[in-house]
Amino acid sequence: MLPVAAGFGGRTSWRRWAALSRARAGCRAYVSGEAALYRAHGEPEKVISVEHVQMEQPGPHDLIIKFLASPINPADINMIEGVYPVKPATPAVGGNEGVAVVEHKGRAVKSFNRGDWVIPARPGLGTWRTRAVVPEWDLAHVPNDIPLDAAAMLAVNPASAYRMLQDFVTLLPGDYIIQNAANSTVGKCVIQLAKHMGVKTINVVRDREDLDSVKEDLDDLGADFVVTESLLAGKDYAREFAKVPKPVLALNAVGGPSATNIARALAPNGTLVTYGGMSKKPVTLPTGLLIFQNIVSRGFWLSRWTENTAPIDRDTMIMHLASLIREGRLKVGPSKRISFTDLPATLADRSRGKVLIEFDDDRFAATKAYIS
Amino acid sequence: MLPVAAGFGGRTSWRRWAALSRARAGCRAYVSGEAALYRAHGEPEKVISVEHVQMEQPGPHDLIIKFLASPINPADINMIEGVYPVKPATPAVGGNEGVAVVEHKGRAVKSFNRGDWVIPARPGLGTWRTRAVVPEWDLAHVPNDIPLDAAAMLAVNPASAYRMLQDFVTLLPGDYIIQNAANSTVGKCVIQLAKHMGVKTINVVRDREDLDSVKEDLDDLGADFVVTESLLAGKDYAREFAKVPKPVLALNAVGGPSATNIARALAPNGTLVTYGGMSKKPVTLPTGLLIFQNIVSRGFWLSRWTENTAPIDRDTMIMHLASLIREGRLKVGPSKRISFTDLPATLADRSRGKVLIEFDDDRFAATKAYIS
Numbered sequence: 207m208l209p210v211a212a213g214f215g216g217r218t219s220w221r222r223w224a225a226l227s228r229a230r231a232g233c234r235a236y237v238s239g240e241a242a243l244y245r246a247h248g249e250p251e252k253v254i255s256v257e258h259v260q261m262e263q264p265g266p267h268d269l270i271i272k273f274l275a276s277p278i279n280p281a282d283i284n285m286i287e288g289v290y291p292v293k294p295a296t297p298a299v300g301g302n303e304g305v306a307v308v309e310h311k312g313r314a315v316k317s318f319n320r321g322d323w324v325i326p327a328r329p330g331l332g333t334w335r336t337r338a339v340v341p342e343w344d345l346a347h348v349p350n351d352i353p354l355d356a357a358a359m360l361a362v363n364p365a366s367a368y369r370m371l372q373d374f375v376t377l378l379p380g381d382y383i384i385q386n387a388a389n390s391t392v393g394k395c396v397i398q399l400a401k402h403m404g405v406k407t408i409n410v411v412r413d414r415e416d417l418d419s420v421k422e423d424l425d426d427l428g429a430d431f432v433v434t435e436s437l438l439a440g441k442d443y444a445r446e447f448a449k450v451p452k453p454v455l456a457l458n459a460v461g462g463p464s465a466t467n468i469a470r471a472l473a474p475n476g477t478l479v480t481y482g483g484m485s486k487k488p489v490t491l492p493t494g495l496l497i498f499q500n501i502v503s504r505g506f507w508l509s510r511w512t513e514n515t516a517p518i519d520r521d522t523m524i525m526h527l528a529s530l531i532r533e534g535r536l537k538v539g540p541s542k543r544i545s546f547t548d549l550p551a552t553l554a555d556r557s558r559g560k561v562l563i564e565f566d567d568d569r570f571a572a573t574k575a576y577i578s
Numbered sequence: 579m580l581p582v583a584a585g586f587g588g589r590t591s592w593r594r595w596a597a598l599s600r601a602r603a604g605c606r607a608y609v610s611g612e613a614a615l616y617r618a619h620g621e622p623e624k625v626i627s628v629e630h631v632q633m634e635q636p637g638p639h640d641l642i643i644k645f646l647a648s649p650i651n652p653a654d655i656n657m658i659e660g661v662y663p664v665k666p667a668t669p670a671v672g673g674n675e676g677v678a679v680v681e682h683k684g685r686a687v688k689s690f691n692r693g694d695w696v697i698p699a700r701p702g703l704g705t706w707r708t709r710a711v712v713p714e715w716d717l718a719h720v721p722n723d724i725p726l727d728a729a730a731m732l733a734v735n736p737a738s739a740y741r742m743l744q745d746f747v748t749l750l751p752g753d754y755i756i757q758n759a760a761n762s763t764v765g766k767c768v769i770q771l772a773k774h775m776g777v778k779t780i781n782v783v784r785d786r787e788d789l790d791s792v793k794e795d796l797d798d799l800g801a802d803f804v805v806t807e808s809l810l811a812g813k814d815y816a817r818e819f820a821k822v823p824k825p826v827l828a829l830n831a832v833g834g835p836s837a838t839n840i841a842r843a844l845a846p847n848g849t850l851v852t853y854g855g856m857s858k859k860p861v862t863l864p865t866g867l868l869i870f871q872n873i874v875s876r877g878f879w880l881s882r883w884t885e886n887t888a889p890i891d892r893d894t895m896i897m898h899l900a901s902l903i904r905e906g907r908l909k910v911g912p913s914k915r916i917s918f919t920d921l922p923a924t925l926a927d928r929s930r931g932k933v934l935i936e937f938d939d940d941r942f943a944a945t946k947a948y949i950s
Contacts, residue, residue, distance in 0.1 A: 291870045461865050483865030490862040493833050493855030496877030498663040503875035505868030 237261040237270055241335035242300045242549055247288025251554035254286065254300055254334075256546065261339045266314035268339050271324055275358035276304025276333040277540060278552070278561040280482070292330065292509065299332025304563075305348060305357040306338070315342045323350040325361050325524070327517065329509050334549065336565050346521055349528045355562060356531045356538045359391070364527050364538055366481060366508045367395035371403065373511070374477050374504065375455045379404030382450065384471050385457035386410040386435070386464045387484060389420050391538070391560050394427055396457060398536050401428035408453060410438050410468060427537070438467045447471075455479065462487030474499045481506040609633040609642055611709035614672045614921055619660025623926035626658065626672055626706075628918065633711045638686035640711050643696055647730035648676025648705040649912060650924070650933040652854070664702065664881065671704025676935075677720060677729040678710070687714045695722040697733050697896070699889065701881050706921065708937050718893060721900045727934060728903045728910045731763070736899050736910055738853060738880045739767035743775065745883070746849050746876065747827045751776025754822065756843050757829035758782040758807070758836045759856060761792050763910070763932050766799055768829060770908050773800035780825060782810050782840060799909070810839045819843075827851065834859030846871045853878040 238260045244253040264270055282301050284290040308322045318324060324345040326333060331344060348357045371377060383400060387393050388409030400407045408431045409424055411417070421432045431450070437443055452473035458465040459482030469478045469491055478501060480489055495501045512520060530536040540562035544552050552558055610632045616625040636642055654673050656662040680694045690696060696717040698705060703716060720729045743749060755772060759765050760781030772779045780803045781796055783789070793804045803822070809815055824845035830837040831854030841850045841863055850873060852861055867873045884892060902908035913931035916924050917938075924933055 291866070466860075480865055480868040482869075488838075488862045488864045489868060490860045491875065492860045493852055493877075494663070496852040496861060496875065497854075497879045498877070500877055500879070500882060503863065503868065505865075505870070505872055507869045507872070510872060 237264065237337060237339055239335055239337035240546065241332070242546075243297050244286055244300060245297045247286065247293070247296065250283055250286045250300070251550055254550055254553055256549060259335075261337070264310065264312050264339045265341075266312040267341050267343075268312045269308050269315060269318055269324070269342055269345065270310040270337060270339055271306035271345070272309050272337050273304050273306040273333060273335060273565045274323075275354050275565065276301045276563045277359045277362070278558065278563065279303060279362055281329070281362075282334075283553075294330060294332075299335050299338075301332060301334035301563075302326065302329040303359065303362045304333030305354065306333075307350075309337070311342075317342055318345065318347070321350075323348045323357055325357070327520070328512050334546075334563060336546070346517065346524060348524055349532075352528050352531045353539075355540060356536075357528075358562060359538050359540065359560075360524060360527055360531070362508060363391040364395045364399075364536060365523060366506070367392050367399055368523060368527060369508065369511055370457055370479050370481065370506050371396065371399055371405070371455075373506075374479050377403060377405045377455065380406070380451075381455075382406045382408060382430075382453040383455040383457065384408040384410065384453040384468045385459075386468055387459035387482065388424060388429070388432065390459060392459065392481070393457075394424070395536065395538065397424060397427045397429045399530070402530065402535050406430040406451075408433065408447070408450075408471070410435055410464065435464055435467075438471070439463060443467075443471070452476070457481065458489065459484055461485045461489050463490075465489045466491065469495060469501055469503070472499070472501055474501075476501055478503045479506050480504070609636065609709060609711055611707055612918065613704070613707035614918075615669050616658055616672060617669045619658060619665070619668065622655055622658045622672070623922055626922055626925055628921060631707075633709070636682065636684055636711045637713075638684040639713050639715075640684045641680050641687060641690055641696070641714055641717065642682040642709060642711055643678035643717070644681050644709050645676050645678045645705060645707060645937045646695075647726050647937065648673050648935045649731045649734070650930065650935065651675060651734050653701070653734075654706075655925075666702060666704075671707050671710075673704060673706035673935075674698065674701040675731065675734045676705030677726065678705075679722075681709070683714075689714055690717065690719070693722075695720045695729055697729070699892070700884050706918075706935060708918070718889065718896060720896055721904075724900050724903045725911075727912060728908075729900075730934060731910050731912065731932075732896060732899055732903070734880060735763040736767045736771075736908060737895060738878070739764050739771055740895060740899060741880065741883055742829055742851055742853065742878050743768065743771055743777070743827075745878075746851050749775060749777045749827065752778070752823075753827075754778045754780060754802075754825040755827040755829065756780040756782065756825040756840045757831075758840055759831035759854065760796060760801070760804065762831060764831065764853070765829075766796070767908065767910065769796060769799045769801045771902070774902065774907050778802040778823075780805065780819070780822070780843070782807055782836065807836055807839075810843070811835060815839075815843070824848070829853065830861065831856055833857045833861050835862075837861045838863065841867060841873055841875070844871070844873055846873075848873055850875045851878050852876070 240256055241259045242254050242256050246253055306324050308318050308320050311318055325348045327344050327346045385396055389411050397407050407429055409429045410433055411420055413434045413436050424432050454473050454476050456468040456472050456478045458480045461483040462485040541559035542561045543564055546563050546565050612628055613631045614626050614628050618625055678696050680690050680692050683690055697720045699716050699718045757768055761783050769779050779801055781801045782805055783792055785806045785808050796804050826845050826848050828840040828844050828850045830852045833855040834857040912934035914933045915936055918935050
């Protein structure tokens with residue numbers, strides 16, 4: 207059995223953890239579980255394996271948490287590949303997001319109780335595992351009266367959508383925004399959160415065979431307009447949207463011509479926020495758009511926001527998003543659920559969509575957390 | 579003789595002026611002069627002609643001003659070509675910048691006296707002419723104890739350099755900035771103003787035969803580093819500048835790979851400000867630079883700044899720049915002086931550099947301003 211560091215991959219290196227472990231002479235690790243481990247960076251399906259591991263003995267500020275569900279996000283993949291700007295020391299546990307239940311708390315733990323639902327306070331925790339021993343400051347609360355799916359997926363995609371609607375432009379009811387990749391999880395959250403704010407959305411989706419059903423889905427969430435990339439790129443867009451107020455904010459997860467086109471659609475002084483680059487093409491803006499239209503081009507990275515934000519402010523956002531979920535105003539769900547044992551096979555599937563790993567397998571119920 | 583509107587080309591159309599003129603029945607225009615007129619947009623050397631014109635009779639709030647010197651700026655050319663976002667109604671007088679002396683003031687004029695030096699308060703005045711009749715609110719003061727060249731060229735290039743150093747990033751002594759087109763008039767002003775602020779400059783210039791003499795010129799102005807575009811584009815830049823703090827501000831007048839490369843050279847959270855596009859290529863930023871490095875890409879347009887600024891604040895800036903010129907800290911000069919009659923020939927010369935039109939020709943001294 208392989209001991210696994212509990213802390214943030216990017217912060218407490220494996221080497222350092224091993225040193226700490228050795229220093230605590232006489233400690234016996236007696237919490238164990240299954241974890242999706244990688245020992246080297248590379249293609250996730252090749253480097254990830256689900257293994258039985260034993261964990262560090264919990265200290266007075268530690269919790270033992272049992273994961274309930276964890277999504278697969280694009281950043282998780284990039285981090286395993288080693289192409290993400292945060293590169294955890296290996297061996298590391300995959301996954302950065304997920305919801306867990308508190309099974310045990312150390313005697314000095316003040317903020318959490320047994321049975322509480324918790325989520326990682328920052329990226330890097332390693333959420334693709336059945337159990338973890340984690341210091342309390344690495345966790346945050348999430349209400350346990352919302353659907354498990356939503357709790358597991360709240361902290362990354364809905365939070366990103368929420369921040370991008372809050373942090374760049376003061377959006378007033380009646381304002382317009384435009385976004386590409388509108389059919390992504392973030393895109394769908396943007397539609398719903400904007401609707402709640404009274405903000406109108408122009409939603410750009412790829413030209414596709416199932417366009418009608420995608421349009422219907424987005425309409426159901428409250429999309430005001432759904433347009434294809436090819437319509438946006440041509441002259442018809444200007445004609446069709448001649449009487450629609452120009453958007454003040456554009457959200458870009460694609461790059462390349464798509465990013466240029468949503469920037470062109472902006473009102474003067476508008477802001478283009480880039481949070482993804484699905485086309486793997488850079489963001490290109492004509493000089494005149496910058497100089498004469500005063501378009502501002504910025505980037506958004508949730509990890510940076512989290513890093514620069516007081517825990518109480520993040521908690522407030524999580525509670526707010528949870529309340530929107532509770533009220534039925536914000537729906538967040540995976541397109542596919544898998545059992546933890548299916549993780550390696552799922553990672554090999556490039557068309558996987560938004561996947562939620564569920565840890566309710568009997569095999570994992572047998573995982574032990576002996577606490578005296 | 580052709581009557582010419584005195585006001586801002588973009589604001590008071592020719593048609594409207596003619597109507598106003600007709601309305602003032604019995605008025606006789608009795609101020610005349612030579613003006614570089616264009617009746618249609620097109621190539622400047624083809625559409626501009628220097629003609630003798632008569633002007634509207636000055637009203638109580640008007641001044642008669644006699645131009646002393648006016649530069650040719652790139653925006654002047656673009657405006658005549660009709661490719662500038664501000665497109666004056668034709669016939670219009672070329673030129674947006676220049677210094678004039680007050681010859682006569684209307685009885686209600688409070689801010690100016692005979693003999694004062696004045697500059698346009700905004701773009702669009704039409705400065706390529708010997709005399710103009712202008713309402714006082716279209717003019718601003720410039721001190722008349724600085725060199726005429728500097729006074730004529732203060733309001734556009736040095737002002738742009740000054741604003742870009744003031745308005746985007748709080749620059750502290752010891753901070754670094756990077757700019758391309760460092761050998762331009764704006765570039766040279768940036769070097770001198772940055773030096774005065776204690777800010778270090780990395781100056782990118784095109785690879786060229788006279789590189790040594792360009793380097794020497796920029797060194798003399800106070801440049802900390804001068805590098806070529808090809809050095810910046812290659813791997814040597816990172817090695818050579820490994821121990822130099824990364825710049826917090828990048829100023830781009832070129833676009834294309836040059837803009838991308840100065841953006842790449844920025845420190846995290848740095849700002850790229852685009853104020854020109856000499857390469858006619860757009861500004862392209864890798865997605866990661868926006869998301870993970872948090873680089874902000876913005877545009878600067880002096881006309882917008884002027885439009886949004888109280889006259890007193892612009893006056894304050896002009897006085898400050900004039901004081902730097904007086905102290906010898908800021909040197910601004912044309913690379914070539916021409917007589918007004920040579921203007922059409924000069925416009926045809928693509929390699930003209932920074933040209934200053936001087937109006938001291940005997941022929942123009944004979945231009946009349948009869949005031950009772």
